[in-house]
Amino acid sequence: MIELYILLVLMIVGAIVAIELKDLLSAVISTGAVGLVLSIVFLIIKAPDLAITQIVVEMLCFIILLRAILKKDLPFSKTDSWLFNTFVAAGFIAMFLFVAVKAFKDLPEFGYPIMRVANIYLKEGLAKTGASNLVSSIILDFRAYDTLGEATILFTAVIGVLTIVRRIGRKKKDEIVEEDDE
Amino acid sequence: MLFCCGLYCILVKRNIIKIILGITIAEYAVNLFFILVAYRMEGRAPILSSEVEIVNMVDPLPQALVLTSIVIGLATTTMLVAIAMRIYEKYGTFDITKIKELKG
Amino acid sequence: MIAISHIIPLFVAISLLGAFIISIIGKKLKWIPDVIGNITTLILLGLSILAMWTIVTKGTLVYSVGSWKLPIGIALVLDGLTAFMLITVNLIAFSVSIYSISYMERFTSKWKFYTLFLLMVAGMNGVVVSGDIFNLFVFLEIASVASYALVAFGTERHELEAAFKYTVMSSVGSLFLLLGIVFLYSYTSTLNMADMANILAQKSASNITIMVSVLFIMGFGLKAALVPFHAWLPDAHPSAPAPISAMLSGVLIKSLGIYTLCRIFYNVIGINFPLSSILMILGTLSMVIGVFLAIGQWDFKRLLAYHSISQIGYVILGIGLGTPLGIIGGLFHLFNHSVFKSLLFLNSGAVEYATGTRDLQEMGGLATKMPITSTTSLIASMSIAGIPPFNGFWSKLIIIIAAVQANHLGYAFWAVLASILTLASFTKVMKYAFFGELRKKWSEVKEVPFFMKIAMVILALICVVGGALLIPNINEVFLKPASDVLLEGTKYADIVFKGIQ
Amino acid sequence: MSKEQEKGMSLIVKVITPFTVGLILLYGIYIVLHGHISPGGGFAGGVIIALSFVHLMLAYGKEVALKKLPRKTISFFESTGALLFLSIALIGFSGGYFFLNFISKGEKFRLFSAGIIPFCNIAISLKVGAGLFAIFIALVLLKFEWEKKE
Numbered sequence: 001m002i003e004l005y006i007l008l009v010l011m012i013v014g015a016i017v018a019i020e021l022k023d024l025l026s027a028v029i030s031t032g033a034v035g036l037v038l039s040i041v042f043l044i045i046k047a048p049d050l051a052i053t054q055i056v057v058e059m060l061c062f063i064i065l066l067r068a069i070l071k072k073d074l075p076f077s078k079t080d081s082w083l084f085n086t087f088v089a090a091g092f093i094a095m096f097l098f099v100a101v102k103a104f105k106d107l108p109e110f111g112y113p114i115m116r117v118a119n120i121y122l123k124e125g126l127a128k129t130g131a132s133n134l135v136s137s138i139i140l141d142f143r144a145y146d147t148l149g150e151a152t153i154l155f156t157a158v159i160g161v162l163t164i165v166r167r168i169g170r171k172k173k174d175e176i177v178e179e180d181d182e
Numbered sequence: 183m184l185f186c187c188g189l190y191c192i193l194v195k196r197n198i199i200k201i202i203l204g205i206t207i208a209e210y211a212v213n214l215f216f217i218l219v220a221y222r223m224e225g226r227a228p229i230l231s232s233e234v235e236i237v238n239m240v241d242p243l244p245q246a247l248v249l250t251s252i253v254i255g256l257a258t259t260t261m262l263v264a265i266a267m268r269i270y271e272k273y274g275t276f277d278i279t280k281i282k283e284l285k286g
Numbered sequence: 287m288i289a290i291s292h293i294i295p296l297f298v299a300i301s302l303l304g305a306f307i308i309s310i311i312g313k314k315l316k317w318i319p320d321v322i323g324n325i326t327t328l329i330l331l332g333l334s335i336l337a338m339w340t341i342v343t344k345g346t347l348v349y350s351v352g353s354w355k356l357p358i359g360i361a362l363v364l365d366g367l368t369a370f371m372l373i374t375v376n377l378i379a380f381s382v383s384i385y386s387i388s389y390m391e392r393f394t395s396k397w398k399f400y401t402l403f404l405l406m407v408a409g410m411n412g413v414v415v416s417g418d419i420f421n422l423f424v425f426l427e428i429a430s431v432a433s434y435a436l437v438a439f440g441t442e443r444h445e446l447e448a449a450f451k452y453t454v455m456s457s458v459g460s461l462f463l464l465l466g467i468v469f470l471y472s473y474t475s476t477l478n479m480a481d482m483a484n485i486l487a488q489k490s491a492s493n494i495t496i497m498v499s500v501l502f503i504m505g506f507g508l509k510a511a512l513v514p515f516h517a518w519l520p521d522a523h524p525s526a527p528a529p530i531s532a533m534l535s536g537v538l539i540k541s542l543g544i545y546t547l548c549r550i551f552y553n554v555i556g557i558n559f560p561l562s563s564i565l566m567i568l569g570t571l572s573m574v575i576g577v578f579l580a581i582g583q584w585d586f587k588r589l590l591a592y593h594s595i596s597q598i599g600y601v602i603l604g605i606g607l608g609t610p611l612g613i614i615g616g617l618f619h620l621f622n623h624s625v626f627k628s629l630l631f632l633n634s635g636a637v638e639y640a641t642g643t644r645d646l647q648e649m650g651g652l653a654t655k656m657p658i659t660s661t662t663s664l665i666a667s668m669s670i671a672g673i674p675p676f677n678g679f680w681s682k683l684i685i686i687i688a689a690v691q692a693n694h695l696g697y698a699f700w701a702v703l704a705s706i707l708t709l710a711s712f713t714k715v716m717k718y719a720f721f722g723e724l725r726k727k728w729s730e731v732k733e734v735p736f737f738m739k740i741a742m743v744i745l746a747l748i749c750v751v752g753g754a755l756l757i758p759n760i761n762e763v764f765l766k767p768a769s770d771v772l773l774e775g776t777k778y779a780d781i782v783f784k785g786i787q
Numbered sequence: 788m789s790k791e792q793e794k795g796m797s798l799i800v801k802v803i804t805p806f807t808v809g810l811i812l813l814y815g816i817y818i819v820l821h822g823h824i825s826p827g828g829g830f831a832g833g834v835i836i837a838l839s840f841v842h843l844m845l846a847y848g849k850e851v852a853l854k855k856l857p858r859k860t861i862s863f864f865e866s867t868g869a870l871l872f873l874s875i876a877l878i879g880f881s882g883g884y885f886f887l888n889f890i891s892k893g894e895k896f897r898l899f900s901a902g903i904i905p906f907c908n909i910a911i912s913l914k915v916g917a918g919l920f921a922i923f924i925a926l927v928l929l930k931f932e933w934e935k936k937e
Contacts, residue, residue, distance in 0.1 A: 011214075015207045031203045038210050047217055047245045049831070050252070052818070056834040057256050060919060061206065063841060064263050067923075145295075145360045149412065149424035150250045151911055152302060153431055156405050157257035158918040159309065160435030161264045163398045164446075201454055208461050216468045244471070247420055251464060253830060254427050258457050260922050261434055265450045269443070 004044055011037045025066075032062040202262045209255040213248045293333055293340070294347065294362045294415055297372065298425075300333075301326055301408035309401045319400040320387050326404060327380040330411070334372035341369045348417065361478055363417035366770055367617075371414045371545050374621050377748075378536045378628050379407045385632055385741035386529040389639060393439060393527065402439075406432035406533065410541040419467055419554075420477050426463070426509070426542055430456050433538055437526045448521035455518045459508030466501035469494055483554045495555060502550055503564065510543020512602065513572040516595050520579075523594065524587035524644070528635020531587060535594045536628035540620055544598070548605055565606030570700050573599030577707045586634045586644045586719065589711065590627065593670065596704055597623045603701065604685040609692050615684030622677040622749075626666040629745040633663035636738055637719065649719040658739050660720040662746040667716055669749045671709035677749055804846040811839035819912040832908070833915025840920050 011034050018030040035058035042051040304326035308319050340347065347364040383403065390396050409429025416422040434456070438449035471477060473494045474485040486495070504515070511519040519539075523531045551561060576596030583589035601623065604616025636659045638644055669676035672683075682705055689698035819832030 011210075018203055018207065027203060031206060034207060034210060038214060041214065042217065045217055047248075050213075050217065050245055050248055052831040053249055053252055053834070056831055056838060057252055059838060060834060060841075060923075061256060061259055064260060064923065065202070067263075146247075146250055146421055146424050147911070148302075149421065149428055150253050151914055152405065152408070153254055153257045153424070153428050154915060154918050155306075155309075156402065156428055156431045156435070157260050158921050159398055159401050159405075160261050160431060161922045163395065163402065163435045164261075164264045164268055164438050164449075205454065205457055205461075208458075212461055212464050212468065215465070216471075243477075247471075247477075249830065250420075250424060254424070254460075257427075257431055258453070258460075261431060262450070262453055262457075264922075265434075265438060265446055265453060268438075269446050269450060 004041065007037050007041050007044070011041070028062070028065045031065075032058060035061070202259065202266060205262070206255070206259055209251070209258075213251055213255075216244050216248050216251075293337060294364050296333060297330065297337075297411040297415055298408050300329055301404045301411060305401045305404035305408065308397055308404065319397040323383050323400040323404060324380075324387070327376065327383045327407065330376040330407070331373075331380045334369065334376045337364060337372055338369045340364070341366055360421050361417040361480070362415045363480075364415060367545070367549070368414050370617065370621070371541055372411065374624050375407070375410050375414065375537045375541055378533065378624050379403075381741040381744050382529045382532050382536075382628065382632070384744075385532075385635075385738050386527075387737040388735040389529055389635055389738060390527065392639070399436075399439065399527075402432045402436050403530075403533075405429075406436065406538070410537060413541055414545060417480065418478050419470065419482065419550075422479075422546065423460075423463055423467060426546070427460060429538060429542060430460065430509075433530075433534060436530045437522050437534075439527055439530065440525070445525040448518075448525035452518045452522040455508055455515070459505045459515075462501045462505035462508070466498045466505060469498050469501070479549070479554050486555060499551070499555060499561060502547070503568075506543050506547045506550075507568065510539050510547065510598060510602075511572075511595055512543075512568045512598065513575050513595065514568075516572065516576070519595060520588055520591045523591040523631075524585060528587075528631055528638065531590075531635070532628035532631035535591065535631060536624040539594070539598065540601070540624065544601055544605070544620065547602075562606045562608045565602055566694070566697060569599045569602030569604075569606055570697055571599070572596065573603065573704045574700055577704045577711070581707060581711045581714075584646045586637065586646055586649075586715070587631065588644075589646075589715065590630050590634060593708065593711070594623075594627060596708065597627065597670070599704070600682065600685055600701065603697060604681075604688065607685075607688050607692050607694070609688055611684060611691065612688035615681055615688050619678075619681035619685060622669070622681050625745055625748050626669040626676075626678060629662060629666040629742060629749065630670065632738070632742050632745070633659055633666065636742065639738070646715060646718040656720075658742065662742040663720065664716060665746045665749050667712040671712045672705045673709075675750070677751075800846050804843065808839050808843050811842060812836060815839060815912070815916070819908050830911060830915055833912035834919060836912060836916035837919035837923070840916075841923055844923075 014030050014034040014037065018027045018034065035054065039051045039054040039058065042048075042054055304322050308322050311318055341364065348361055383400075386399070386403070390399050393399065406429050409425045409427075409432060412425030413422055413429065416425060434449055434453045437452055438445050467477075470482060473489075474482050476482055476485065508515040523535050526534060547565075551565075555561075573596050576592050576594070576599060580589050580592035580596065583592060597619070601616050601620045604612045604619060607613070607616075634644065636656070637649065640656060640659075641649065643649065665676065669678040672679045682701070686698050686701050689695075689701060815832045815835035815838075817832075818835060
């Protein structure tokens with residue numbers, strides 16, 4: 001278990017570094033580091049599917065973010081008048097943590113989940129779907145409808161990105177603009 | 183904890199890219215939390231094998247859900263990056279204090 | 287014979303099918319997106335009326351996807367509230383899609399618009415029919431992601447900025463929701479809402495319930511733009527193209543925010559006193575602050591957006607009261623608000639289409655040039671301000687009566703005050719935009735194209751006859767089942783389990 | 788983006804890339820096809836496939852990559868993947884239930900088993916791969932045009 005804790009601390013450190021760094025490039029890179037650590041954590045806590053997905057998604061995010069900031073690492077405007085804002089945020093977070101800690105006590109103990117429904121999956125999954133990867137059998141059979149939604153979200157995002165990068169959005173009145181459909 | 187870091191970042195920072203990073207980190211945090219609550223001591227990965235029967239597998243359901251939520255996060259991030267890049271194109275800055283055409 | 291419950295997944299499947307087909311062939315042929323978009327929404331409207339009929343004759347229906355029985359698979363539930371929301375969503379979607387045939391000529395890439403539009407409708411229908419909490423979240427995200435893109439559709443700088451703000455706030459809201467779902471899952475170890483309600487009822491109230499309630503109020507409050515979380519709405523709604531503003535303001539914030547809020551608080555967690563008073567306070571705050579902010583506005587669409595916040599407050603107040611009359615009033619006002627607010631946004635779009643401005647001070651005397659637009663918007667304004675024969679009056683009246691009956695005189699007072707202020711601000715709109723002297727600038731202005739007129743007239747007719755929904759017989763069919771669902775509270779679980787057999 | 792980068796990276800990268808791209812693509816396909824028996828699945832595989840093309844593009848510049856996979860083809864693949872997935876659902880629907888697992892389960896632990904799951908995986912991977920690559924291209928091209936303007 002000790003390695004899990006080390007990795008978690010690493011993640012938190014990475015996140016703080018990512019937030020506090022002034023340079024955008026370094027910030028993006030340390031976010032990438034957090035993502036990679038996350039995928040290792042997934043591996044340790046026995047979720048190989050997630051580890052694979054996380055690592056590739058992380059790479060893609062990383063590349064896209066790099067694209068966005070490349071050659072744009074302008075100096076920040078260092079206005080320090082955000083002190084008030086910081087206090088409000090810190091207060092909010094403290095409150096949130098307080099409630100969360102109270103709520104954690106009611107959760108089942110770490111490492112011993114209830115697993116009511118999950119046991120059904122574990123017992124009958126193979127017999128009913130024939131897939132030995134239970135995660136696959138859940139996302140594509142028991143809960144395939146969710147996956148349809150998930151695929152649709154990606155589809156929506158693709159169309160959305162294509163929509164946003166259009167050159168000319170609005171036609172001027174009585175003017176024929178050539179449509180730039182790709 | 184990580185979630186709070188992300189939240190802090192969103193609330194405090196005034197740079198668009200930083201906000202995006204904050205959202206990403208907060209997403210990681212929620213995903214991680216979901217998997218952690220489903221972890222079982224001495225658990226095994228939920229993949230059956232033909233030779234040995236494995237007992238004490240971890241809960242596969244949250245893993246499936248987190249898979250979905252990772253993809254949702256990816257979709258949101260790409261949308262945000264696309265909007266951010268267009269904003270940069272129009273305004274020439276990522277600093278949100280300088281982007282203020284709309285009030286309230 | 288195919289069982290009637292098979293219509294439930296069709297709500298999602300048909301709209302997705304339409305979206306995918308448009309995205310494949312819509313680029314080549316210009317007329318395809320219009321035709322498919324409108325046919326799809328028409329079919330959906332028909333199906334939702336059929337669904338309503340089914341509810342009345344057969345009662346609640348439950349459909350399990352992939353033939354997996356309840357706790358394992360995903361269940362779709364069709365009950366009174368669902369059918370009510372389906373009709374609202376699809377009615378507005380249909381009229382908006384007719385309207386956009388002409389209006390969206392102003393923008394490039396119409397096929398992208400229709401694809402995103404149908405995806406958004408699919409998302410909303412999916413949210414409404416879902417009986418599974420994670421599934422609800424997934425479809426909520428579909429609708430949100432589509433709406434982010436639609437807000438930025440014009441790709442002007444202020445539109446992009448509004449879209450960014452909207453996206454950030456809304457994704458924070460989604461994160462809160464996801465966190466809430468995680469807590470619920472680890473506490474009950476199930477995702478089905480009915481099952482969850484059963485388990486939560488067995489365990490006594492605990493910190494988890496409080497935590498989850500807080501998270502859900504924050505999350506759904508962000509989606510529904512209740513007052514402490516409303517900052518994105520006045521930017522995002524005016525920036526979108528007019529049909530989308532109508533959709534966003536008319537149905538999106540309701541099906542994503544209010545419907546889900548009601549469903550989870552009433553049917554899963556179970557409403558209790560502190561929760562309902564929080565809802566009522568939030569509702570009243572939204573109501574009053576929204577209307578005060580609205581009075582000072584000169585931008586037509588921004589003014590409407592602030593009024594949306596205020597009217598959402600009415601709905602939440604009515605639902606938060608928790609008495610039968612209050613819930614009926616809240617739901618009825620939800621429907622009415624969808625109709626007249628969409629109509630007003632369409633009107634503002636029509637004015638913008640004809641004159642090119644949204645600033646009320648520049649308009650004036652448009653009534654002579656655009657008779658249909660001005661008549662319909664007169665009807666809608668009277669309706670939103672609560673003038674007797676129109677539908678807005680009845681629903682506000684019911685909410686206020688309910689508040690008085692429940693001994694919440696303070697809330698009733700604020701509701702009346704907000705209503706008066708609404709009337710004042712719409713008098714201003716009518717005076718500056720449509721009546722008064724005709725300015726020289728607008729002497730060339732023409733009435734909007736045919737399809738836009740049709741859409742506006744349909745909605746205006748509904749506004750006029752909307753009050754008739756209260757006549758007992760119709761009421762039995764339309765509103766009663768919906769409010770019953772909320773009143774039954776956590777008995778929801780038993781009904782769903784019964785429905786599965 | 789400077790001219791140099793439009794053409795691609797250095798010689799070393801260009802020589803190595805053909806090998807690695809093929810391997811990455813193969814690995815992606817492997818992950819997709821074995822999604823139901825080992826970790827992985829449509830999403831991971833699809834992303835890996837997209838990444839292999841992204842890799843090609845980074846190494847050689849956009850012309851080569853776009854020649855291999857023109858934009859029309861991408862958007863076609865994407866929509867087809869989505870439709871395929873929906874139609875799997877609808878075929879099941881005709882058999883009685885939405886998303887009914889209508890193909891026989893087959894022998895356990897073999898490649899051809901588990902009913903509709905492999906097919907779903909393939910559809911999703913098509914969609915995800917093409918979709919993500921489309922996003923990537925859209926963002927990259929946006930940047931090119933913008934820099935031209937300056």
